[in-house]
Amino acid sequence: MNITVKLFASFRTGRFEIESRDYPPGTSVADVADSLKLPRHELGIMMINSRHVKLDRLLAEGDTLALFPLLGGG
Amino acid sequence: MDKIARIDMGAAGGPKVTVGDLGQYAGLGGRAMTSLMVAAEVHPLAHALGAENKLVISPGMLSGTTGSMTGRLSVGCKSPLTGTIKESNAGGQAAQVLARLGYAAVVLEGKPEGDDLYKIVINKDGIQVIADNSLKLMDNYPLVAKLRQEYGDKVAYMTIGSAGERKLLAASIACTDPELRPTRHCGRGGVGAVMGAKRVKAIIIDDAGMKMRPPKDPEKYRDANRKFVEGLRKHPVTGEGLPAYGTNVLTNVLNEAGGYPTNNFKSGQFAESASLSGETQAALEIQRGGSATHGCHRGCVIQCSGIYNDKDGNYVTKQPEYETVWSHGGHCGISNLDTVARLDYMDDNIGVDTIEMGVTIGVAMDAGLAEFGDDAAAIRLMEEVEKGTPLGRILGSGAAITGKVFGVERVPVVKDQALPAYDPRAIQGIGVTYATTTQGADHTAGYAIATNILKVGGDVDPLKTEGQIELSRNLQIATAAIDSTGMCLFIAFAIMDQPETFQALLDMLGSFNGITMTGDDVVALGKKVLSAERDFNTRAGFNKHHDRLPRFFYNEPIAPHNQTFMMKDEELDEVFNW
Numbered sequence: 085m086n087i088t089v090k091l092f093a094s095f096r097t098g099r100f101e102i103e104s105r106d107y108p109p110g111t112s113v114a115d116v117a118d119s120l121k122l123p124r125h126e127l128g129i130m131m132i133n134s135r136h137v138k139l140d141r142l143l144a145e146g147d148t149l150a151l152f153p154l155l156g157g158g
Numbered sequence: 159m160d161k162i163a164r165i166d167m168g169a170a171g172g173p174k175v176t177v178g179d180l181g182q183y184a185g186l187g188g189r190a191m192t193s194l195m196v197a198a199e200v201h202p203l204a205h206a207l208g209a210e211n212k213l214v215i216s217p218g219m220l221s222g223t224t225g226s227m228t229g230r231l232s233v234g235c236k237s238p239l240t241g242t243i244k245e246s247n248a249g250g251q252a253a254q255v256l257a258r259l260g261y262a263a264v265v266l267e268g269k270p271e272g273d274d275l276y277k278i279v280i281n282k283d284g285i286q287v288i289a290d291n292s293l294k295l296m297d298n299y300p301l302v303a304k305l306r307q308e309y310g311d312k313v314a315y316m317t318i319g320s321a322g323e324r325k326l327l328a329a330s331i332a333c334t335d336p337e338l339r340p341t342r343h344c345g346r347g348g349v350g351a352v353m354g355a356k357r358v359k360a361i362i363i364d365d366a367g368m369k370m371r372p373p374k375d376p377e378k379y380r381d382a383n384r385k386f387v388e389g390l391r392k393h394p395v396t397g398e399g400l401p402a403y404g405t406n407v408l409t410n411v412l413n414e415a416g417g418y419p420t421n422n423f424k425s426g427q428f429a430e431s432a433s434l435s436g437e438t439q440a441a442l443e444i445q446r447g448g449s450a451t452h453g454c455h456r457g458c459v460i461q462c463s464g465i466y467n468d469k470d471g472n473y474v475t476k477q478p479e480y481e482t483v484w485s486h487g488g489h490c491g492i493s494n495l496d497t498v499a500r501l502d503y504m505d506d507n508i509g510v511d512t513i514e515m516g517v518t519i520g521v522a523m524d525a526g527l528a529e530f531g532d533d534a535a536a537i538r539l540m541e542e543v544e545k546g547t548p549l550g551r552i553l554g555s556g557a558a559i560t561g562k563v564f565g566v567e568r569v570p571v572v573k574d575q576a577l578p579a580y581d582p583r584a585i586q587g588i589g590v591t592y593a594t595t596t597q598g599a600d601h602t603a604g605y606a607i608a609t610n611i612l613k614v615g616g617d618v619d620p621l622k623t624e625g626q627i628e629l630s631r632n633l634q635i636a637t638a639a640i641d642s643t644g645m646c647l648f649i650a651f652a653i654m655d656q657p658e659t660f661q662a663l664l665d666m667l668g669s670f671n672g673i674t675m676t677g678d679d680v681v682a683l684g685k686k687v688l689s690a691e692r693d694f695n696t697r698a699g700f701n702k703h704h705d706r707l708p709r710f711f712y713n714e715p716i717a718p719h720n721q722t723f724m725m726k727d728e729e730l731d732e733v734f735n736w
Contacts, residue, residue: 136415
């Protein structure tokens with residue numbers, strides 16, 4: 085299935101900002117993070133289609149997955 | 159900090175300085191000092207620009223010590239913008255320097271007759287109030303440059319630009335950073351107009367000959383501070399994200415979450431947000447020879463600010479904050495960081511709140527004064543404020559006034575103060591804070607974004623109402639306490655996640671005074687401050703019906719989540735029910 089993956093802040097270093105990627109059905113957020121060698125403990129904010137999700141959430145065809153490290157501001 | 163200076167600007171024969179002991183205000187600092195004093199001493203129905211109002215300037219409880227992050231300065235008064243009590247705090251050098259001189263508060267009272275303009279010089283020998291009409295209508299950058307010729311570079315300056323002198327409701331008070339740039343502002347609520355009404359143009363604070371404030375238990379204080387700094391360096395937000403990208407790292411986060419108010423709150427996402435992002439901004443700053451990492455005061459270990467240069471490498475402004483990049487950027491449909499940086503400079507120079515001004519320009523665009531996305535028009539509107547034209551005075555008086563003058567229905571304000579950069583329809587928790595805080599719409603008063611969006615300090619679903627009241631209540635209590643310590647609020651990211659860092663903060667507060675501080679003591683302090691503020695507002699005529707968002711947030715769903723603000727009135731009325 086086709087998934088749009090967006091990376092932000094330090095996650096972009098040595099990777100990419102946005103890519104359209106193929107994953108097999110049954111792929112979870114954790115699987116994507118692993119495939120990109122993103123350490124799980126560094127994952128701060130995870131969103132699919134603008135909604136927060138957890139690591140075990142399964143992806144569906146056409147989803148946009150956004151991954152951020154822990155961030156703050158204001 | 160064992161004394162309070164009161165300066166009666168309206169005394170017969172000229173301004174009169176009285177220095178007294180702390181009395182009922184012993185042990186207080188920052189927001190606790192300003193709010194308790196305003197609540198006790200200012201008539202709640204006073205005209206905010208009249209002689210009855212007071213401008214209370216107070217360093218935090220730990221300011222002027224060797225403690226890290228202790229450089230916040232609080233300014234309090236009755237707000238001319240909201241009519242409520244107001245506390246607005248800023249970084250920069252002023253808090254540390256004022257605290258070392260021993261002042262727990264400097265209070266500007268009364269109002270002079272005539273139109274003489276004054277500067278106040280505070281040093282180890284005392285306080286002098288000097289008429290100086292050569293400063294009239296100067297803006298902050300040239301004003302500080304002129305004052306530096308006389309008072310040098312080893313002092314801190316607090317100043318108002320032309321907006322404060324003109325008593326515009328968005329007027330701020332600028333505090334200089336370590337390199338003497340007037341970039342750190344007590345921005346919100348028109349505190350600069352109150353200083354202008356008292357005809358005070360500049361306060362020059364010189365701590366030559368003074369030492370760091372000594373803790374009662376120096377060894378324990380040093381140890382607690384070391385652990386506190388370790389905690390800040392260890393946490394990903396305070397140790398990595400904020401130093402590398404600054405607060406504007408939030409542009410992409412909020413846009414992705416659908417909570418980025420665009421074109422005056424018509425959509426929750428901005429198609430061109432990437433060009434405004436913190437990632438883009440930090441890269442540009444480094445590429446142009448500026449800096450993406452800079453501290454607003456000495457002793458800051460987070461270093462969330464930066465230096466923004468133009469394409470030729472010349473200084474434009476300090477790194478614009480997320481809220482500024484939003485208000486002058488996406489809120490106005492503008493996607494050019496150079497435009498935002500120029501507007502940020504103009505805000506700092508004229509001396510106006512960047513949130514209020516940016517939101518106002520977006521409201522003016524909604525009124526048809528300019529097109530959304532028209533960079534040149536946004537700059538032109540700011541030039542009107544700079545010149546003090548009738549249009550400029552309307553704009554400089556904020557979003558609520560501008561909306562009324564031009565007949566705009568969608569005006570994002572609570573208690574007439576502009577909403578910051580988070581849409582309450584996509585983030586219900588921050589809507590609770592906007593509606594109920596004593597300050598008028600203010601994200602910092604109870605930063606529900608942390609748990610709703612950033613997943614720091616817990617996890618509450620931003621699109622649901624469950625848990626939001628309790629969250630906002632707890633954050634508002636904690637914030638009122640932190641705002642009293644002199645600590646930068648960004649320490650909250652680390653202390654919410656790391657119990658040992660919170661304990662280090664308690665140990666700093668305790669060992670400085672030779673006592674033991676507990677979490678319950680901090681909560682009690684926060685409640686005491688909020689209760690005093692609520693009491694003032696009640697006596698000023700505010701009731702639960704003012705603790706609401708504008709109706710369009712209840713009636714107009716916003717994309718992409720197509721939700722409205724769903725918190726019930728009865729729920730909002732429970733926030734302060736402790």
